[in-house]
Amino acid sequence: MARNVELIRTVRETVGDEIDIMADAYMGWSLDYAKRMMRLIEPFNLRWLEEAIIPDDINGYHELRRFGTTPIAAGEHEFTSYGFRQMIEAKSLDYFQFDTNRVGGITAARKIQALAEAYSIPVVPHAGQMHNYHVVMASLNSPIAEYFPMVDVEVGNELFWYIFKGEPRAVDGHIDLDDNLPGLGLEIDEAALSRFKVIG
Numbered sequence: 001m002a003r004n005v006e007l008i009r010t011v012r013e014t015v016g017d018e019i020d021i022m023a024d025a026y027m028g029w030s031l032d033y034a035k036r037m038m039r040l041i042e043p044f045n046l047r048w049l050e051e052a053i054i055p056d057d058i059n060g061y062h063e064l065r066r067f068g069t070t071p072i073a074a075g076e077h078e079f080t081s082y083g084f085r086q087m088i089e090a091k092s093l094d095y096f097q098f099d100t101n102r103v104g105g106i107t108a109a110r111k112i113q114a115l116a117e118a119y120s121i122p123v124v125p126h127a128g129q130m131h132n133y134h135v136v137m138a139s140l141n142s143p144i145a146e147y148f149p150m151v152d153v154e155v156g157n158e159l160f161w162y163i164f165k166g167e168p169r170a171v172d173g174h175i176d177l178d179d180n181l182p183g184l185g186l187e188i189d190e191a192a193l194s195r196f197k198v199i200g
Helices: 002-015 031-044 058-067 081-089 106-118 130-137 157-163
Strands: 022-024 048-050 072-074
Touching (some): 002 031, 031 048, 031 058, 081 106
Parallel strands (some): 022 048
């Protein structure tokens, strides 16, 4: 716990009080641990605490949300509108973070976005990427977007930088989508794709 608090303190002291910071536990905490941490991180004024506990523990998220003042975010491991409806009914989250490609595409994402908006729950889709940016840009209910900068390839969200052309690059903390490109605005980079083994 002391190490986690120290990490958050270091980030807050580095960026100051004017910048939003968030913490992501990636389902790594028990409810008891998360509740104890909530008290310790409150002085650092986080925008949210993300995926503190296992995603299926909707009642646990409700209890955690009522326990402290730090907003609670989750949803990247939820795949259906029914699951998000259950989270709304349980009053378990302050932010929804679905991933458009996990919930069934843009049409399904827009339905969940509308459902969240009806209950004043902001949506900040998981992981950036073009499919999520289109959902963000299409709604006033998404105040910000996640953005993963280009880094060395790992097994994860960084891969899209290497297999697609057209991903927007952030400038001064903002991205713009090109209205002149068809569809999502992406195309497969065939030359880059040849560097990877494609299975299936």
